[in-house]
Amino acid sequence: MKIERVPVIFLCILAAALGAASQQTAIYSGEQHQPTLNMAAGTARRSVRPTELYKLGIGDVVQISLTNAPNNSGYYTVRQDGSIDFPLAGESPVVVAGMTLDAVEDSLSSRITLYHDAQVMVNVREYASHRIIVKGMAAVKGDRFLRREAMPLFAVRAESEVDPAATKVLIVRGETRKREVHALNDDAAGDALIFPGDTIEFFVDASPAITTSFFYIAGNIVSPGQREMASGMTLMQGVIASGGAKGKAAKAAIRRKTGEGKLTVAEYSLKKILDGKTADPVLEAGDMIEIKD
Numbered sequence: 344m345k346i347e348r349v350p351v352i353f354l355c356i357l358a359a360a361l362g363a364a365s366q367q368t369a370i371y372s373g374e375q376h377q378p379t380l381n382m383a384a385g386t387a388r389r390s391v392r393p394t395e396l397y398k399l400g401i402g403d404v405v406q407i408s409l410t411n412a413p414n415n416s417g418y419y420t421v422r423q424d425g426s427i428d429f430p431l432a433g434e435s436p437v438v439v440a441g442m443t444l445d446a447v448e449d450s451l452s453s454r455i456t457l458y459h460d461a462q463v464m465v466n467v468r469e470y471a472s473h474r475i476i477v478k479g480m481a482a483v484k485g486d487r488f489l490r491r492e493a494m495p496l497f498a499v500r501a502e503s504e505v506d507p508a509a510t511k512v513l514i515v516r517g518e519t520r521k522r523e524v525h526a527l528n529d530d531a532a533g534d535a536l537i538f539p540g541d542t543i544e545f546f547v548d549a550s551p552a553i554t555t556s557f558f559y560i561a562g563n564i565v566s567p568g569q570r571e572m573a574s575g576m577t578l579m580q581g582v583i584a585s586g587g588a589k590g591k592a593a594k595a596a597i598r599r600k601t602g603e604g605k606l607t608v609a610e611y612s613l614k615k616i617l618d619g620k621t622a623d624p625v626l627e628a629g630d631m632i633e634i635k636d
Contacts, residue, residue, distance in 0.1 A: 393492035393536065399439050399447065400472025400539075401425060402622055407451065410462040418468055423619040431455045440472075473539040474625070475499070476574060479513075480506035480545045486625070489539060496525070497533035499543060509545040515574070516541055542574050556628035560585045563592035563634045577623040579616055581632060588613065591636045597624065598631040 399405065401421050407429060409415040419427040425440030432454035439447050448463045455461040473489035482504035496512065505527075512532070514523040517540030525532035527545075537543060556574075558581055561567045565586025572581065578595055582588055595613055598606045613634075615621040626632075 393538075394494060396443060396492045397467070397473075397490060398441050398443055398492060399467070401440060402471035403467055404469035404471065405439075405444075405447075406466045406468045408464045408466075409455075409458060410464055412458050412461070421472070423622055431457055431461075474575075475537060475539065476542040477503045478542065478544040480509040480547065482506070485627070489537070493536040493538050495533060496535045496537055496543075499537050500527075500533070500545075503543075503545070505545045508547055510547050511545075513544040513546065514541055515544075540575065558626050558628070558630045558632060560632040560634065562632075563588055563590045563636065565589050572626055572628065576626050578611060578626060578632070579613075579623050581626055582613075582634065588634050592634045594635050596633045596635065597626070598633070599627060600629060 399421055401423055403421045405419055405421070405427070407417060407419060409431075415431070419429060421427055421440055422436075424436070424438075426436035426438045429437050429451060432451050437447075437450065437454070439450075442450070444465045444467070447465045451463045451465070452461050455463070467490075470488040470490050473492070475487050475489060477484040477487050477499070484503060487499070487503070496514075500512075510527055512525050512527055514525070514535065514537070515521070516523070517538060523535070525535060556572050557569050558572045558576075559569055560581060564582065565588075567585065570581065570585055572584075576584075578597065582595070593613060595611045597609050597611070599609070600606055609624070611624060612621060616623050
């Protein structure tokens with residue numbers, strides 16, 4: 344009998360096809376499914392832009408629910424050390440600062456033992472960590488909080504209801520204090536990314552007016568009086584800049600004027616702030632601070 348030789352190229356194609364079929368079966372088998380999904384998720388995470396991502400920070404309030412366990416929902420604030428207390432996850436605090444919501448859900452699911460295959464859902468109830476400051480010719484200004492790791496300037500401009508007469512914007516970058524000036528009629532400027540810690544001032548002149556901000560401090564303080572303040576300065580930084588507290592100083596009262604001209608009062612325990620149990624509040628221009636027993 345005459346045996347026909349099978350071309351080598353055909354054998355190669357056949358082997359490749361069988362290999363692909365085998366690989367496809369492995370991907371959808373129970374043993375290989377999870378690693379494959381993890382690889383895909385890792386690739387997706389690497390390609391996510393900061394405008395599409397949010398990582399939890401200190402002060403954020405999250406709602407945590409167990410979708411397969413009725414009546415198991417609650418609100419939790421991210422503390423100064425970056426953690427939350429979630430009893431179902433054990434006695435140890437759960438560190439969530441710097442994590443995405445998906446990552447927090449995975450972390451909590453792996454730590455919950457009371458329920459089999461706990462299905463955890465995490466949502467941000469109150470954004471309070473990614474702070475920016477809007478100044479100048481805007482109807483909505485002051486402290487604002489980003490809902491992403493970064494937002495384009497055009498989005499901040501729209502939310503701040505900038506005066507149409509404004510022609511330029513000054514962006515002061517976070518801790519570096521680098522200054523950028525953009526013309527608002529430049530389409531490319533709208534794509535400039537705004538990050539937490541940035542200060543944005545809209546103005547009409549060739550250069551923005553450089554204004555100096557002050558706070559006022561009295562009571563059990565080494566050097567009371569009017570003090571110049573930097574953007575983002577906190578209560579404890581203000582106390583230190585005033586020479587520090589003296590005597591039996593235990594509390595601080597911050598009086599702040601509202602848009603209607605009325606004063607609001609908020610009291611803070613200095614010890615709790617120093618111990619990391621209470622957030623160190625950010626000061627605003629014109630704040631009146633009283634350090635007392």
